[in-house]
Amino acid sequence: MRLIIRDDKPAVGGFTANYIAKRINEFQPTNDHPRFVLGLPTGSSPLPVYHKLIDLHNRGKVSFKHVITFNMDEYVGIPKSHPESYHSFMFDNFFSKVDIEPHNAHILDGEAENLVEECARYEEKIEAVGGIDLFLGGIGEDGHIAFNEPGSSLASRTRMKTLAYDTIVANARFFDNDIAKVPKMALTVGIATVMDAREVIIVITGKHKAPALAKSIEEGVNHMWTVSAIQQHPWAMVVADEDATLELRVGTVRYFKSIESVQAQQELKYGNAALRPKQRSVHASSPRF
Numbered sequence: 001m002r003l004i005i006r007d008d009k010p011a012v013g014g015f016t017a018n019y020i021a022k023r024i025n026e027f028q029p030t031n032d033h034p035r036f037v038l039g040l041p042t043g044s045s046p047l048p049v050y051h052k053l054i055d056l057h058n059r060g061k062v063s064f065k066h067v068i069t070f071n072m073d074e075y076v077g078i079p080k081s082h083p084e085s086y087h088s089f090m091f092d093n094f095f096s097k098v099d100i101e102p103h104n105a106h107i108l109d110g111e112a113e114n115l116v117e118e119c120a121r122y123e124e125k126i127e128a129v130g131g132i133d134l135f136l137g138g139i140g141e142d143g144h145i146a147f148n149e150p151g152s153s154l155a156s157r158t159r160m161k162t163l164a165y166d167t168i169v170a171n172a173r174f175f176d177n178d179i180a181k182v183p184k185m186a187l188t189v190g191i192a193t194v195m196d197a198r199e200v201i202i203v204i205t206g207k208h209k210a211p212a213l214a215k216s217i218e219e220g221v222n223h224m225w226t227v228s229a230i231q232q233h234p235w236a237m238v239v240a241d242e243d244a245t246l247e248l249r250v251g252t253v254r255y256f257k258s259i260e261s262v263q264a265q266q267e268l269k270y271g272n273a274a275l276r277p278k279q280r281s282v283h284a285s286s287p288r289f
């Protein structure tokens, strides 16, 4: 697992967006070859990533024409048209501003008649396109990823979850600060759904997330800090701002900074493709595509 530390939120967004754009461009997705499959989060942490991806798209540096997306989660109990639904969030902050084909952007349907079937179908759809190439995520203050609240099984898959009281309180800011208006249930991908992705990137910013970052990377894998599961992922990267590192040991910060600087030297020597996870071949011919 790598930890990349940048000065502030815009720098975290810039680094992460440039990295994602590079991965998409290296993959060279087309309609005939596999399309790049991206897992996406909502929340304030990924907003600087979306801003930078939109900027790169506007400057012709990346296209989402052959990218398929799967969002992490959606509330149950509010319509898609609600301004705080994750459908609205994604449309307003990203999808309406890039060239993604609407039928390629998947979000769980919290209004589905049969929510259990909706979750099973979501897993099948991910499988049908060959799995997720890169899953981007954020975390809650209690270290939850998507809506996998503390205590969620690390083997969990897409399902319905009851939100933790702390999460309901944290999300009240989007619902007129009225806890009664905050949905109490959500559909969410599971920890195993995220960990099945070929690559996982988690953005963590702000000093309110510092305890979660420390718990999740300095202590062991623990279902009470569900993002800690990334410790067992073969290609995981956390991108944090300085504020989020406040609870880490000085030695931990120095260690990861030194790894990044040695890696940068090695990339100059060997080229950076050699030091990144191997992607699905653009020539792969699988009936799933």
Ligand SMILES: N[C@@H]1[C@@H](O)[C@H](O)[C@@H](COP(=O)(O)O)O[C@@H]1O
Residues within 6 Å of the ligand: 041, 042, 043, 044, 045, 046, 072, 073, 137, 138, 139, 140, 141, 144, 145, 146, 147, 167
């Ligand atoms: N389901 C979302 C998570 O995916 C997100 O990571 C978290 C933190 O959001 P923020 O980035 O706004 O702190 O909020 C919600 O719980």
